[in-house]
Amino acid sequence: MDREKRTRLQAAGWKVGSAADFLGLSPEDALLVDIRARLASALSTRRAKQQMTQAELARRIHSSQSRVAKMEAxxxxxxxDLLIRSLLALGATRKDLATAIAGK
Amino acid sequence: MDREKRTRLQAAGWKVGSAADFLGLSPEDALLVDIRARLASALSTRRAKQQMTQAELARRIHSSQSRVAKMEAxxxxxxxDLLIRSLLALGATRKDLATAIAGK
DNA sequence: GCATCGTATGTCAGTTTTGACATAATCGAT
DNA sequence: ATCGATTATGTCAAAACTGACATACGATGC
Structure with a gap:
């Protein structure tokens, strides 16, 4: 992905996910956005399943609640990197990651 | 992964891969190193299969030959992020990534 | 109402990652 | 052995990411 495009997208406030390719996203861009969304959702549900708050997870990975919120969004x-590290910190295996990315 | 440990590892010249957990790596650290290695190797073989040089791939992803070499190492x-973007740029699908991570 | 708890969003200085460059090392082919 | 092409390794300013903080939003209970 072009750095320029990433920046543009970020400037435009992109956070969506699967619906993100309705405008000029290259296929790779769209895939990356998609993957990020999938990992984010995996993180969210995994954390919930462990009845852990964002703040707790943040502590565990030496980060902050706000960053965890952003991850999940x-x-x-x-x-x-951070998303994957967080998932691993919650006990996800390589296979879990693969499933999250491939889509069940 | 702790930032401190990452830095230490990097300072110590870590690049290995599957054999990287013989000393103080936490399970998550080891997994991350492992995943990086798997993506690296996937990138390497995929590029080779397309008979593309590192320099060509570098151009395609707006990066440099040296960084591609580092990726593959x-x-x-x-x-x-960069590894995954590169794989996508070579036409890898989500499923391809999943396979690379999960290990066939 | 109004606290409390969890989550969301914005900002920013400090740190890490990046592309580019230089340069060395490998490997064929001549 | 000397190219020529490809890959490896080191360095560094610029760009991107990070943790921390502030603060706002939304429930839920009182």
Whole structure:
């Protein structure tokens, strides 16, 4: 993905997800947005299942509640790195990640 | 993963892969290293299969040959973001990514 | 009403990642 | 052995990401 386009998208306030390709997104861009959304949702449900608050998760991964919120909102300002690290911190396995990405 | 540990690992010149958990790596750290290695190798073989040089791939993703080399070496200085974007740029699907991560 | 708890959103300085460049190392082919 | 092409490794300013903080929003209970 072009850095320019990423920036433009972010500036425009993109956070959506599966509905994000209705305008000029290249296929790769759309896929990336999609993947981010899937990981975000996986994180959200996994955390919920463990009855953990965003603040608790934040502590566990040495981050902050606001960043966790952004992660779960699939905000364009969070990296896949952080999302994946968070999922791992909640006990996700490689297979879990794969499932989250591939879509069940 | 702790930022401190990441930094230590990087300073120590970590690039290995599956054999990287022989010392103080937490399970999550080891998993992350493992995942990076798997994506790296997927990128490498996918690029090879398309008979593309690192320089060509670099151009396509608006990056540089050196960074592509680092990606394929699973260098600790490259993000999963970039690896995944590169794979997508080579036509990988979500399913392809999932397979690469889950390990066939 | 109004607290409390969890979540969302915005901002920003500090840190990490990036592309670019230089340069070395490999590997064929001549 | 000397190209020529491809890949590896190091460095660094610029760009992106991060944690922390402030603060707002929404429930739920009192």
């Amino acid at each position: 699939a905000d364009g300002s969070v990296s896949l | 699973a260098d600790g200085s490259v993000s999963l």
